[in-house]
Amino acid sequence: MAVSDHVDLDQFMAGVKKRNPGQTEFIQAVQEVAQDIYEFIDDKVRYHEAQILRRIAEPDRVVSFRVCWEDDNHNIRVQRGWRVQNNNAIGPYKGGIRFHPSVNESVLKFLAFEQTFKNSLTSLPMGGGKGGSNFNPKGKSDSEVMRFCQSFMTELYRHIGPEIDVPAGDIGVGGREIGYMFGQYKRITNRWEGVLTGKALEYGGSQMRPEATGYGAVYFLRNMLKHSGQDIEGKSAVISGSGNVATHAAEKIVQLGGKVLTLSDSGGFIYDPDGIDQEKIDWVKHHKTHTRGRISEYADHFPNASFHEGARPWQVKADLALPCATQNELNEEEAKALVDNGCIAVSEGANMPTTLDGVKVFHDAKIMYGPGKAANAGGVAVSGLEMSQNAERISWNQERLGDMLTELMDGIHEKCVEYGSEGSKGGGAYVDYVKGANIAGFKKVADAMLAFGVV
Ligand SMILES: NC(=O)C1=CN([C@@H]2O[C@H](COP(=O)(O)OP(=O)(O)OC[C@H]3O[C@@H](n4cnc5c(N)ncnc54)[C@H](O)[C@@H]3O)[C@@H](O)[C@H]2O)C=CC1
Numbered sequence: 542m543a544v545s546d547h548v549d550l551d552q553f554m555a556g557v558k559k560r561n562p563g564q565t566e567f568i569q570a571v572q573e574v575a576q577d578i579y580e581f582i583d584d585k586v587r588y589h590e591a592q593i594l595r596r597i598a599e600p601d602r603v604v605s606f607r608v609c610w611e612d613d614n615h616n617i618r619v620q621r622g623w624r625v626q627n628n629n630a631i632g633p634y635k636g637g638i639r640f641h642p643s644v645n646e647s648v649l650k651f652l653a654f655e656q657t658f659k660n661s662l663t664s665l666p667m668g669g670g671k672g673g674s675n676f677n678p679k680g681k682s683d684s685e686v687m688r689f690c691q692s693f694m695t696e697l698y699r700h701i702g703p704e705i706d707v708p709a710g711d712i713g714v715g716g717r718e719i720g721y722m723f724g725q726y727k728r729i730t731n732r733w734e735g736v737l738t739g740k741a742l743e744y745g746g747s748q749m750r751p752e753a754t755g756y757g758a759v760y761f762l763r764n765m766l767k768h769s770g771q772d773i774e775g776k777s778a779v780i781s782g783s784g785n786v787a788t789h790a791a792e793k794i795v796q797l798g799g800k801v802l803t804l805s806d807s808g809g810f811i812y813d814p815d816g817i818d819q820e821k822i823d824w825v826k827h828h829k830t831h832t833r834g835r836i837s838e839y840a841d842h843f844p845n846a847s848f849h850e851g852a853r854p855w856q857v858k859a860d861l862a863l864p865c866a867t868q869n870e871l872n873e874e875e876a877k878a879l880v881d882n883g884c885i886a887v888s889e890g891a892n893m894p895t896t897l898d899g900v901k902v903f904h905d906a907k908i909m910y911g912p913g914k915a916a917n918a919g920g921v922a923v924s925g926l927e928m929s930q931n932a933e934r935i936s937w938n939q940e941r942l943g944d945m946l947t948e949l950m951d952g953i954h955e956k957c958v959e960y961g962s963e964g965s966k967g968g969g970a971y972v973d974y975v976k977g978a979n980i981a982g983f984k985k986v987a988d989a990m991l992a993f994g995v996v
């Protein structure tokens with residue numbers, strides 16, 4: 542069949558929209574990938590004939606289930622849970638679990654789809670999956686969270702396993718929740734095995750996993766800057782979020798001599814003109830993880846800082862931007878504000894935080910833009926290393942894992958440069974990191990799928 546006989550990009554996207562009505566986040570994620578992949582496979586008939594992109598954009602399965610639990614007032618509460626197993630061509634499904642009221646099938650399908658490309662980019666053998674629930678951990682007691690996690694795992698355990706699907710944390714799922722879920726899995730199956738990553742060190746966790754996503758996003762930023770002859774030292778940064786990814790990204794920026802000006806949560810952002818140093822970051826980590834308070838309280842604690850209710854930090858003038866909260870938190874107008882204020886590089890700690898229009902602004906302005914699937918891949922990469930350590934019944938030390946994370950992020954950057962450089966390969970040409978990440982991530986998964994035939 543000639544390439545011209547196949548559906549074009551518009552027809553392909555029309556089909557995706559028709560098959561996934563109302564799933565705006567999923568459609569957005571597929572659109573962003575499909576435009577680059579179509580260009581790449583234009584002259585590669587075998588990918589068309591085998592319908593590879595169409596198959597990656599259709600999850601292997603979506604498991605949806607009821608999660609019933611009892612709150613502290615003895616009310617029976619009913620939530621919905623999901624696991625989206627998008628693609629396991631190159632390894633067991635792998636990806637986090639999100640607990641947030643905004644979670645729905647579209648959000649988890651977009652995350653599982655993105656995860657497939659991200660995990661491929663890491664070079665480790667991991668397929669793509671994602672799960673979660675519309676459960677809101679905010680304001681819940683530890684006992685309520687425990688009962689919810691146990692109920693969630695009581696269904697999820699049938700669908701996962703160290704060689705099948707290995708979940709981890711994401712928004713609203715940190716060390717506490719992983720502990721409750723791992724405990725329940727072990728209790729039900731009577732097996733200790735590396736079925737979850739992001740575990741605490743005492744029961745099979747990996748050094749560097751908590752730091753890996755935020756640090757990795759800064760290493761990716763450093764690599765982009767280095768590629769254009771610059772570095773982080775002396776540069777200012779705006780960061781959104783105040784959770785795992787945001788606080789570790791802030792920590793690494795500070796360690797590399799940069800100045801962090803903002804952090805945020807869903808209530809608004811704080812701006813600290815003195816810079817958010819290590820002591821302040823430690824306060825935020827404790828405040829968010831143990832006190833479970835709001836970022837607004839930062840401004841009460843550090844009086845030179847101001848809190849901006851209901852706003853996002855992108856109007857603040859800075860050299861660097863790291864969106865580390867959630868999807869679609871940076872729109873076209875905010876992207877323009879960053880560019881107009883002289884921002885030279887954006888590295889995404891969050892998944893798909895920039896809207897498609899926002900991404901276009903960055904590309905048109907030719908600033909360095911590292912998309913989440915490349916920039917935040919350090920987290921899942923160290924999760925992959927946690928799986929290896931669990932399988933071998935060993936634990937590597939912090940130094941070794943730190944070096945491995947740096948090397949993995951270097952490798953991801955190199956692949957983006959290889960497939961995303963305009964004009965001559967490398968050599969100072971503008972790098973379209975989105976295109977580089979999409980094509981490099983796609984190629985490995987696609988070639989594996991071709992090897993399997995029609996399955
Ligand atoms: N934890 C990990 O290893 C990885 C996380 N990510 C992504 O990083 C992002 C942040 O995740 P984590 O830090 O792990 O979660 P987290 O639960 O530790 O923190 C999430 C942060 O985002 C804020 N947030 C949530 N919804 C918001 C909204 N609508 N507006 C403003 N702020 C909002 C929360 O207040 C919190 O500060 C997510 O997009 C996640 O998918 C990506 C790769 C790995």
Ligand SMILES: O=C(O)CCC(=O)C(=O)O
Pocket residue numbers: 635636637638656659707708709710711738892917918920921922924
């Ligand atoms: O560590 C993992 O398996 C998942 C991390 C994650 O959810 C992500 O990369 O978005």
